[in-house]
Amino acid sequence: LTASQGKVDLDVVYRKIGDLELKMDIYRPAESSAPTPAAIVIHGGAWIEGKRQDMAGFASELAKRGVFATTVQYRLATADDKAPKRHYWPAMLDDVQASVRYVRAHAKEFNIDPKRIGAIGLSAGAQLAMLLGTTDTRDTKTDFYPKESSRVKAVVEFAGPTNMEKDIPEPLVFLYKAVMGDEKPKVAAQIRSMSPILFVDKKTAPMFILHGTADTTVPVIHGRNMEAALKAKGVPHEAVFVEGAGHGLEKPEAIAALFRSVDWLRDQLKE
Template sequence: MSLSRRRLLIWLCLLLVPVSLGALRGSAQQNGAQVENDVSYGEAGGQKLLLDVYRPGGEAKTRPAVILVHGGGWSGGDKRDFEPYGRALARQGYVAFSVNYRLATKEGNKYPAQIDDVQRAVRWIRAHADTYGVDPNHIGALGASAGGHLVALLGTRDTRDNSDPALAKYSSRVQCVVDMFGPTDFTVQGPLSEQAMAILYNFIGKTPQEAPAVYREASPITYVDKNSAPFAIFHGTADPLVPIGQSQRLYDALQKAGVESSFTKFEGEGHGFQRPETNRQFALEALTFFNRHLKP
């Protein structure tokens, strides 16, 4: 459930397409991304939680932020997978935070470890907004596959674990969400491949029959209401791992609740986007969406 680094590099190039060549050269010279790797945003289960920060260069000022959440079936992937996204967003005037979270294994780190960590990251960003020049009221989220699932929860669900007094006053909600082919409703039985079912079992630790309430709790669609964040959803019609119906269900629920949302279907694309024209359209739509909701 992860994107290849090659596809991410394509996205990096395409994200900068809307900028004129002259402006792009100036941006690269004056506002190249400042990168800070392996910043600790907490500890959980005896594991240090780390993120990478990508900041615009040039004159310091308060900027909107985007949290980037990698895929990998909740059991793989790494924050460095989204380095091209982070650098590209920094060049567009955002402070980007690419986060690691606890990965599910056979032995542990089952749900809700992942959403607890990602929600902690958003709250940590707000707590350290002055340090990183972030506008705490303008934070967006982007995630792919399993990361799409987690950012969808950021846009729909309130803080699950509020046990850390240092973060108690900070919200984990984001102001907008870019969801790339993330699963959204685990209560729907089929059509799922054996691979998808195995990934889900490793993530939850039980079958849907054994723990229906947990599957419902882990589903972003459970929490959709009029207060949900605006969504931009992207999915390939030929996705063999996460059926496009998962995104359709989320979009329909958002529309019914009166939440601003869009759903872009890429004909013939699978789990991840291969064609340059698809990546170009995605990059333009995602950046336009972030600019509309995060740049006052």
């Protein structure tokens, strides 16, 4: 039975960086006397485009299932060399990690259980969600809720790149320059830091993988390799590979799996 959704709060500023305000849209579940689970919902767009509103549907579905959900804005890189203000990796990771710490720090106010926070992401957003499930705060010198952990308890990833060291289609190589500031990053460590598969260990959060076998943007090998890495470390996971689906996951079987993944996340975040 689907519960009804509660209040929606748009344009909540969760962090200020200089004169930049980073915002989130909050989708609350129906009133609950007990603290509810929460989920960070992360948009895709190759780290250079996309917006938090793209994921409103997922946040709403989670709220209807009793999960406090928030779609988050994060700093984006740009492919425009003349852009006055440019953001490079790891700004995107630092922002989504900050959003988790913000939600945790406001657990009482939001009536959520800080131990039951998950993440769901699409494409580049899936890569960020996976890093929330495999690593903790990168910026150890941060003064933004430094006592809170950025780790999440469960991850749903749709068509995310899992290893930036290989299996990246030629057209996407321009991203290295846009996102990292260099076509052949001088620092291999930077590419490693973008590759969630390299951080999989026994502590990794349970994961739901959904990938189309005909994805030419992020080849399905990314999802299959992640499934193998999770299996090797004994991490609970579910993987759905939809035959013939592309990066947009538009096939009916993919859409059915999207709904299943939202149920899966809710179940993972139960007490």
